[in-house]
Amino acid sequence: MNDSEFQDLLEESWRRxxxxxxxxxxxxxxxxxxxxxxxxxxxxxLNRSLQNLPDxxxxxxxxxxxxxxxxxxxxxxxxxxxxxxxxLWWRRLxxxxxxxxxxxxxxWVGLQQxxxxxxxxxxxxxxxxxxxxxxxxxxxPAVLSDFDAIQRLSLxxxxxxxxxxxxxN
Amino acid sequence: MFTSPDPDxxxxxxxxxxxxxxxxxxxxxxxxxxxxxxxxTLPDATEAEDLAQHVFxxxxxxxxxxxxxxxxxxxxxxxxxxxxLNEIRRRIRHPADSLDETYPDDDRPIRQPQETRNFSPPDxxxxxxxxxxxxxxxxxxxxxxxxxxxxxxxxxxxxxDIAKILGCSVSATKSLIHRGRExxxxxxxxxxxxxxxxx
Numbered sequence: 001m002n003d004s005e006f007q008d009l010l011e012e013s014w015r016r017x018x019x020x021x022x023x024x025x026x027x028x029x030x031x032x033x034x035x036x037x038x039x040x041x042x043x044x045x046l047n048r049s050l051q052n053l054p055d056x057x058x059x060x061x062x063x064x065x066x067x068x069x070x071x072x073x074x075x076x077x078x079x080x081x082x083x084x085x086x087x088l089w090w091r092r093l094x095x096x097x098x099x100x101x102x103x104x105x106x107x108w109v110g111l112q113q114x115x116x117x118x119x120x121x122x123x124x125x126x127x128x129x130x131x132x133x134x135x136x137x138x139x140x141p142a143v144l145s146d147f148d149a150i151q152r153l154s155l156x157x158x159x160x161x162x163x164x165x166x167x168x169n
Numbered sequence: 170m171f172t173s174p175d176p177d178x179x180x181x182x183x184x185x186x187x188x189x190x191x192x193x194x195x196x197x198x199x200x201x202x203x204x205x206x207x208x209x210t211l212p213d214a215t216e217a218e219d220l221a222q223h224v225f226x227x228x229x230x231x232x233x234x235x236x237x238x239x240x241x242x243x244x245x246x247x248x249x250x251x252x253x254l255n256e257i258r259r260r261i262r263h264p265a266d267s268l269d270e271t272y273p274d275d276d277r278p279i280r281q282p283q284e285t286r287n288f289s290p291p292d293x294x295x296x297x298x299x300x301x302x303x304x305x306x307x308x309x310x311x312x313x314x315x316x317x318x319x320x321x322x323x324x325x326x327x328x329x330d331i332a333k334i335l336g337c338s339v340s341a342t343k344s345l346i347h348r349g350r351e352x353x354x355x356x357x358x359x360x361x362x363x364x365x366x367x368x
Contacts, residue, residue, distance in 0.1 A: 011343060015321050015324050016323075016324035042354055046350060046354055049300075049357070050321075050322055053304070056201075056207075056208030056209070057214050057218075058204045058221075059218060062204075063197050063200060066196050067192075069222060070189070070226065073226070073229065073230060
């Protein structure tokens, strides 16, 4: 036996009494390691004390009391069990339907918003095109090249009218 | 077809089908081991028995969740340990009655001081004293060490079973047991050395 096997045997002794064969192996091991014998015997003494702990006090009608409590809870019949499963299934289905509804609603709202935005954009483009169409009725751009002339277009003095006449010529 | 080697698993499957006799058989078989475990967690015999009854009631209410692949005793003691832990936490949040309080009709204190606890039949006072020392030492251990050592008694649970009950690895379980035992040996050294424990 080596140290590891001794440790395994020790751990088994915590759970149950050793077999005769195991005890013989142990004695042979301890014979070669006398320093370990005192520790082993202390361990074995603790094993005995733990094994010999008395049973806790228990009422003689303990089982009857438990069964009475169980009767109050009602025995689980296969039908009751099925009802519980049906309820769980229905709860899961309802939850799934609710999530699907939320998802579909979100997608529909998003599509509606997208369509609306597209309409707005189209109207803006149409308005812009209408403005551009009106641009053709404006004056010849060459008139606007003379800045002074432009500035004085709004003036009403005689001098300016004279200037205006000159420019038109 | 169900082929588990655990006979208790077969009984539990019958309980799932509503078999009261199967449940009663399980209660009869495990009432003492469960009570032994709960009693060493709660300091009062009456409260411990109430909790032990709740353990079986919980087993019954959770029957539909029992998986046949799991060993029944492992499942049972996992429930027992969880209920004990819940009770401990509840008592921490809501401290129990004062030690000075007495029953309404006489002067007996509601809670017996721990040093006067008697775990043995009255006709065995010497054993009661020695056993009391072991009980006190066990009660002083951290919960996981105490649970591991109690589960280790009597070859009822393998180390794998105990690890599942504690929710840790097998090596961690053995480590807990080792540390707990070292503490017990230290506290009980005078008794162990004199051989007072030898039957």
